[in-house]
Amino acid sequence: MTAAVVPMEYGLALAGILFVLGLVGVLVRRNIVFILLSIEIMLNAAGLAFVVAGSRWGQPDGQVMFIFILTMAAAEVAVGLALVLQLAQRFHTLDMDAASKMRG
Amino acid sequence: MLELLWLVPALPLGGFLALALIGGRLGRGAAALIGVGSSGASALLAFFVAGTFITSSRRVQVFRQTLWNWIDVDAFTPAMGLHLDALSLTMMLVVTFVGFLIHLYAWEFMEEEEGFSRFFAYTNLFVAAMLMLVLADNLLLLYLGWEGVGLCSYLLIGFWYQDAANGAAARKAFIVTRVGDTAMAIGLFLLFTQLGTLDIQELMQRATRQWPVGSSAAVAAAWLLLGGAVGKSAQLPLQTWLPDAMAGPTPVSALIHAATMVTAGVYLIARTHVLFELAPGVQLAVAVIGTATLLIAGCSALTQWDIKRVLAYSTISQIGYMFLALGVGAWSAAIFHFMTHAFFKALLFLGAGAIILTLHHEHNMFKMGGLWKQLPVTFWTFLIGSAALAALPLITSGFYSKELILLQAWNAPNGGAWLWAGGLLGALITSIYTFRMVFITFFGEAKQQAGKRPGTRIHAPLVILALLTMAGGFFGLPEFLHRALPPLPHGNESAVSELALETVAAISSVLGIFIAYLLFLRNREIVGQLTATEVGSALQRYWFSGWGFDWLYDRLLVRPFVVAARANKSDIVEQFYRIITDAARASYAALSATQTGQLRWYAKAIAAGAAVVVAIMVLL
Amino acid sequence: MNLVFYVSAAIAVLSTALAISRVNAVHALLYLIVSLLSVALIFFVIGAPFIATLEVIIYAGAIMVVFVFVVMMLNLGEQAAEQERRWLSPGIWFGPSILALILIGELVYILGLGGFETSASESIGPKQIGIALFGPYVLAVELASILLLAGLIGAYRLGRRESVAAAPRGEGT
Numbered sequence: 007m008t009a010a011v012v013p014m015e016y017g018l019a020l021a022g023i024l025f026v027l028g029l030v031g032v033l034v035r036r037n038i039v040f041i042l043l044s045i046e047i048m049l050n051a052a053g054l055a056f057v058v059a060g061s062r063w064g065q066p067d068g069q070v071m072f073i074f075i076l077t078m079a080a081a082e083v084a085v086g087l088a089l090v091l092q093l094a095q096r097f098h099t100l101d102m103d104a105a106s107k108m109r110g
Numbered sequence: 111m112l113e114l115l116w117l118v119p120a121l122p123l124g125g126f127l128a129l130a131l132i133g134g135r136l137g138r139g140a141a142a143l144i145g146v147g148s149s150g151a152s153a154l155l156a157f158f159v160a161g162t163f164i165t166s167s168r169r170v171q172v173f174r175q176t177l178w179n180w181i182d183v184d185a186f187t188p189a190m191g192l193h194l195d196a197l198s199l200t201m202m203l204v205v206t207f208v209g210f211l212i213h214l215y216a217w218e219f220m221e222e223e224e225g226f227s228r229f230f231a232y233t234n235l236f237v238a239a240m241l242m243l244v245l246a247d248n249l250l251l252l253y254l255g256w257e258g259v260g261l262c263s264y265l266l267i268g269f270w271y272q273d274a275a276n277g278a279a280a281r282k283a284f285i286v287t288r289v290g291d292t293a294m295a296i297g298l299f300l301l302f303t304q305l306g307t308l309d310i311q312e313l314m315q316r317a318t319r320q321w322p323v324g325s326s327a328a329v330a331a332a333w334l335l336l337g338g339a340v341g342k343s344a345q346l347p348l349q350t351w352l353p354d355a356m357a358g359p360t361p362v363s364a365l366i367h368a369a370t371m372v373t374a375g376v377y378l379i380a381r382t383h384v385l386f387e388l389a390p391g392v393q394l395a396v397a398v399i400g401t402a403t404l405l406i407a408g409c410s411a412l413t414q415w416d417i418k419r420v421l422a423y424s425t426i427s428q429i430g431y432m433f434l435a436l437g438v439g440a441w442s443a444a445i446f447h448f449m450t451h452a453f454f455k456a457l458l459f460l461g462a463g464a465i466i467l468t469l470h471h472e473h474n475m476f477k478m479g480g481l482w483k484q485l486p487v488t489f490w491t492f493l494i495g496s497a498a499l500a501a502l503p504l505i506t507s508g509f510y511s512k513e514l515i516l517l518q519a520w521n522a523p524n525g526g527a528w529l530w531a532g533g534l535l536g537a538l539i540t541s542i543y544t545f546r547m548v549f550i551t552f553f554g555e556a557k558q559q560a561g562k563r564p565g566t567r568i569h570a571p572l573v574i575l576a577l578l579t580m581a582g583g584f585f586g587l588p589e590f591l592h593r594a595l596p597p598l599p600h601g602n603e604s605a606v607s608e609l610a611l612e613t614v615a616a617i618s619s620v621l622g623i624f625i626a627y628l629l630f631l632r633n634r635e636i637v638g639q640l641t642a643t644e645v646g647s648a649l650q651r652y653w654f655s656g657w658g659f660d661w662l663y664d665r666l667l668v669r670p671f672v673v674a675a676r677a678n679k680s681d682i683v684e685q686f687y688r689i690i691t692d693a694a695r696a697s698y699a700a701l702s703a704t705q706t707g708q709l710r711w712y713a714k715a716i717a718a719g720a721a722v723v724v725a726i727m728v729l730l
Numbered sequence: 731m732n733l734v735f736y737v738s739a740a741i742a743v744l745s746t747a748l749a750i751s752r753v754n755a756v757h758a759l760l761y762l763i764v765s766l767l768s769v770a771l772i773f774f775v776i777g778a779p780f781i782a783t784l785e786v787i788i789y790a791g792a793i794m795v796v797f798v799f800v801v802m803m804l805n806l807g808e809q810a811a812e813q814e815r816r817w818l819s820p821g822i823w824f825g826p827s828i829l830a831l832i833l834i835g836e837l838v839y840i841l842g843l844g845g846f847e848t849s850a851s852e853s854i855g856p857k858q859i860g861i862a863l864f865g866p867y868v869l870a871v872e873l874a875s876i877l878l879l880a881g882l883i884g885a886y887r888l889g890r891r892e893s894v895a896a897a898p899r900g901e902g903t
Contacts, residue, residue, distance in 0.1 A: 034823060035817075717826075
């Protein structure tokens with residue numbers, strides 16, 4: 007089936023907006039879970055950018071990159087959530103500022 | 111034998127090098143062997159050289175030995191050369207022989223002290239430098255020796271450096287003599303630029319040829335050299351360092367500040383006497399300085415309670431006599447007095463050292479007393495030395511030398527009578543303070559009991575020096591010195607006969623001893639009553655502080671300098687460097703504040719940085 | 731077709747904005763799933779159907795579900811929601827919003843510099859992606875599998891509870 011004739015720039019702009027929203031989420035939230043969530047948003051936006059660009063040129067490379075990003079995101083979520091569980095057990099809080107021993 | 115002359119300064123220098131490099135690892139015996147041994151070998155060699163020189167059949171006047179070419183630049187070619195004539199021979203003999211005796215004495219004196227090998231390294235270096243000074247054939251080499259003895263003086267005054275006061279005294283000595291050294295250096299520059307050479311004999315010939323008597327160049331050069339001599343010999347106005355230099359060990363005081371280094375100025379003027387003859391005004395100034403100094407120092411010696419300070423002021427005073435002699439043209443009389451003074455002043459210092467050592471480092475005369483029974487050898491030798499200092503007639507060499515000076519002063523062309531009167535008054539004062547010292551120290555009730563009695567190594571030098579003191583007048587030195595120095599001027603002998611003058615001098619000496627007996631042995635209350643009066647106590651305080659020179663120099667020179675240095679401390683260059691350090695500190699503080707350990711803070715920083723980078727990419 | 735794109739884009743942006751501003755973790759996750767689904771629709775529209783499928787199955791279906799599981803394991807109750815409300819004061823949005831606007835502005839500016847040409851391209855199916863993966867990108871595929879292994883081991887080790895560990899271990903495992 008033929009693809010839509012949306013200009014690449016619109017897709018990239020959308021990716022940019024989603025990325026920036028994720029960034030805002032990282033900066034604003036204090037709860038670790040929400041921060042990880044926002045990081046996922048950013049990863050997704052980056053993948054969107056790749057796919058849009060690949061589609062523009064009609065090559066599979068963009069989608070291949072997205073697959074890799076997806077893989078990495080999965081691994082990262084696994085390890086990250088395990089760390090969240092450790093943090094919650096040790097500090098009994100999900101406050102990001104509680105883990106600040108590397109100051110100075 | 112004369113060719114071995116170079117060994118005389120080289121042996122002590124070798125001793126210094128050995129002790130400096132490996133002395134720390136040697137035991138006391140080995141260090142003493144090197145130190146005393148090199149000094150003794152040098153003295154022995156000096157004797158042989160002197161013997162060869164004196165008895166040589168060809169009536170050798172001068173022996174020169176050039177070791178190597180030191181500097182070779184265009185017209186400036188001072189060599190490392192030695193010049194031996196009657197004058198330098200006399201100086202060499204006195205320096206090596208008295209030096210050896212003092213080394214022997216110091217072996218026992220410094221036995222208990224730390225830094226034993228360091229001490230002998232310094233004294234060996236001193237003897238080497240002093241010999242270089244007196245044997246130099248050009249003024250640059252002489253200046254090298256001059257600076258060398260100044261350095262050793264500093265090192266040895268501050269030998270017990272753990273006490274800060276000793277370091278201060280050493281610094282004071284070095285800085286005050288530095289003023290003189292600078293004047294002398296400028297004098298050397300002047301001489302070289304005007305006359306084109308620094309070789310002494312050559313210099314004297316060119317000076318007589320090119321400079322008329324009283325020319326400004328000669329006067330300037332003579333003033334500058336006089337400045338150097340005044341510094342090293344502790345005369346007015348640079349005499350303030352010598353009393354404080356007594357902070358060093360007593361052998362040092364004997365060697366450097368009595369017998370040898372302080373007479374370097376006298377030697378310099380005698381060596382360059384042609385220059386002073388070309389500037390009669392300056393020569394008169396030498397005599398006036400000598401007379402003034404001998405009176406000032408004599409009065410100060412009357413009020414001191416530290417036995418070494420009495421001897422220090424006495425040294426200043428006696429060198430004043432030598433300057434007086436130089437000033438009236440009696441060159442050989444000055445050197446004769448130098449020799450006799452070296453013997454009896456070294457004797458007095460070594461004796462004082464023996465007393466100090468025995469009484470556990472007690473310096474205050476008024477805490478001594480009754481020692482003539484406890485330390486007999488020390489007492490008798492000290493008495494002989496004091497008699498020579500007071501110029502007791504006929505049996506002491508001090509009488510002959512001082513008498514010669516006074517005689518020549520009387521016959522001097524300018525103001526002879528005044529100079530003679532000053533010298534005579536000085537002789538009286540000398541007698542008084544000398545025997546004041548003897549009576550207070552050795553007689554009266556014993557305030558302290560003597561501890562460990564001195565051994566042979568202390569007694570032997572004392573005895574030898576005592577014998578030399580008594581016999582020194584009969585060596586015929588002045589006639590011997592006429593081989594190198596102009597003979598005593600015979601110009602204006604007045605009607606008053608020589609015998610009359612001698613009698614007056616003898617009377618003054620004995621009178622002084624008698625006055626001292628009255629005041630310090632018979633009835634000590636009189637002095638107390640005198641000093642209790644207003645005038646008496648003010649005079650005593652004034653004389654005790656050396657006529658207020660320290661106070662004057664402190665107000666006039668030291669304090670303004672310190673104020674200026676402090677004000678200049680935060681000048682613009684300093685501020686510039688401070689800006690650098692302050693900037694570094696501020697940036698450190700700022701950067702360490704960014705390490706908060708908060709993850710959100712880091713995330714914010716990364717985001718902001720990304721924004722900035724993208725902005726740059728957009729704009730450029 | 732363009733309409734679908736624009737509507738999905740709007741829904742994605744809106745639901746993402748809602749996701750980052752919720753106080754309840756599960757609510758935020760659910761909003762995020764909505765966002766992911768709309769992004770998948772966009773993928774489908776621009777001719778990447780395989781990726782759209784993967785987005786739904788893996789991203790929204792696996793990763794987000796893991797998130798939900800962990801959040802439920804953490805047992806965040808009303809207390810946590812109360813804390814979030816306290817932390818999310820209005821003033822806290824100010825700085826990041828400025829930063830965000832700056833970044834978006836720069837991005838749009840750069841994007842606007844070039845022309846907006848449209849190019850029609852056909853959709854790229856799984857076959858082409860497969861050929862690409864096992865052709866030029868085969869090494870990356872192997873590396874990705876090692877990465878997943880590392881993630882697995884790390885998650886297993888890090889996720890362990892203290893009481894499970896038999897003997898006390900030192901640091902540095």
